[in-house]
Amino acid sequence: MAVWSARKSKRPADAPPRRSAATGGAPLPDASSLPATTDWLVRGKDGRLTAYAPVEGAVLRWTEKHPGGPEWTGPEKLPAPGIVPHLSIAQGADGYVHLVALRRTRLADGTPATDVVFALQYQSGLAVRDWAVVGNPYPNDPALAAQIGLPAAVIDSDGSLHVFVRNVGGGICGRSSVPSGKWNKWADLKGSGIVGDHTITASITTDGLMELVAPTAGHILRWTQETKGVKFQRAEDIPARAEAGSLSSERTGAGRLTHFWHDADDGTVRAWRPSDKAPSVLGSGAGTGPVATLRTAVDGHDCTVMARRDAATGRPALAAYPTEDEALGATWTLTGEPCAGAPALALDGRGRVVMAAFGTDGTLRVARQKPEPGLALEAWARV
Template identity: 70%
Template sequence: MTVWSARKKAARRPDSSARGGADATPTPAVETSLAPTTGWLVRGKDGRLTAYAPSEDAVLRWTETRPGGPEWTGPDVLEAPGLLPYLSIAQGDDGYVHLVGLRRKPLPDGRMNTEVVYALQYQSGLGLRDWYAVGSPYPNDPALSAQIGPPGAVVDGEGSLHVFVRNVGGGVCGRAQTPNGKWNKWADHKGSGGIGAVHSALTDSGLVEFVLPTADRVMRWEQETVGVKFVRADDVPAKAQADSPAAVRTGEGRLSWFWHSAVDGTVDGWRPSMSSPITLGSGTGTGPVALLRTRVDGHDCTILAHRDTATGRPALAAYPTEDESRGASWSLTGDPCVGAPALAVDGRGRVVMAAFGVDGSLRVSRQKDEPGLALEAWTQVG
């Protein structure tokens, strides 16, 4: 996810966890050490959409004033001292939103401590709970902790938060809450040669899967039942760009994974019933693939979005769910963006695509009230 400098005219203070400035609007900071993320546009239990972006020592947040918009408030500036410019977002069936990232803080001896942290938002537009330290697989070695990858996060079928990080050997370590809210110890899920961040997702039966690309394959882990240990599944024979994988539920107990090919930048789709990934259209992109499954004109469709390689503009595609043989045609939309776009369904049932412009403003486009997947003109939120 893109970093923003937290400068805002009359920034709103919803509670003690937000702070306001009085200078300019938020603008992108030059930060390329951590990759962008998607999934930052979330619909709350009250039907309102919220957009999140990490900033310097803070998280910026925009919230619809009512379900379906079009008005928004924000950005609210939610303090997060030491937070690095990366944010993984997970939402449970209860609607609560978990913000997960990495924090660096100086130790008494002058070294820097790196640890996974998370904060919880119960309701749209309200303040965050305090940032809680989940720690590191290397609690006694700051030098090793500094080498872990950005966290992936998912809430399982029991409502427990799981966090995963790439460890120093290129495998995966994870830590999870128990149903009563306490945290288990860090577990080593093995693996080697991994690059980028771990990406996790949840099936409709509440089972967690996660993947981590290597130079020539995609490592994958899964659960047999809720609450049990993860097992290493067969590797996927694919060269995927680091930080690009994402998954969406496409059938009973099934996830379909998508990523950008490390060979030519096209989007590849895969699920366990496939012997090898299938390329979806000729469009090429960078960063993670935004995903959404919804009905369009009564048809079950999978919608994809990414940042186009050549133009830097958002691009959108759709096809009948699990019918990759039908292909997908990519259409450019809007102005050049930074980071990765996000997709959601708003409180009125419309597909919404959001992206951050190169000027730092949040841009939003909604599905037109007509047949098909045509989008309205983009509007600038803040």
């Protein structure tokens, strides 16, 4: 199903990072520090795509000039003093984008301070509000606070922001806002043995129920809600060993999520939902980092499109299969040049599949679906 065309670059692989007047002469993202996340490409309510990349003390932002491209503005430099170069990006039904990060600073007396913070963007390309502090589960113990993991975030069906971190015991702590804008206290969701810093994935079903997954050395932990607004409860564990930081989730049916990850042993993509006895294997070959997923129609068929970074070559790879029909398998197609972090997927304002990745030189690259049957993509373009 996946057919690919690529355009070779004349830029030497070892060339120094480009600099942009839009960032005041600051370098583009350092490829070695780009985190492997897949939520960094977002379509706004006006149909324009926006890409985000954290750098030291700031977030860089690229925005389409018009829905469907091809021209972009940016990168713009959004100040974010003290944040760890990692973002969890959550978007609600209203189109508002929440940038959630971990900030490390020092108080006036030199004491280290670690806090989850977030900034809100109301419309594509417009100003981002000042970073607001959510805090941490250990407000009276800076040493413990410094050990929490990177945040995961999700917006519920009421438009409230929920953030989650791995706590020092290897479980999860979470804090939730309410429609009035106030925040509930940090809650300990229990659990133990979670591995890695960026390991929690937070999702919401079509029924408005949130679900969390996180890997341990021997299995994948799950938390679910029975009904909206109630506390999380521990659910059936997934019998699999996932590479830390590789989990992602997609709505694949009414009230259903399918979870994806790279197997910790052979690096293949696995998929699972509660109706499965065991995880399914989707294609051969190993990948790294999280699997980007996108559910959309291809030739009138409900399909799940996947993207990942290939472990052997570092290049982006694309695959697709009929949604919830993992038995048919998937074939991975390599494309383009080696990338940093993980590729992302989105639908643009014209309904076309867009695959985006950061090159090893820190530049943003984009490929769009061709206006023809199947899932053929145009040549990669540098932004």
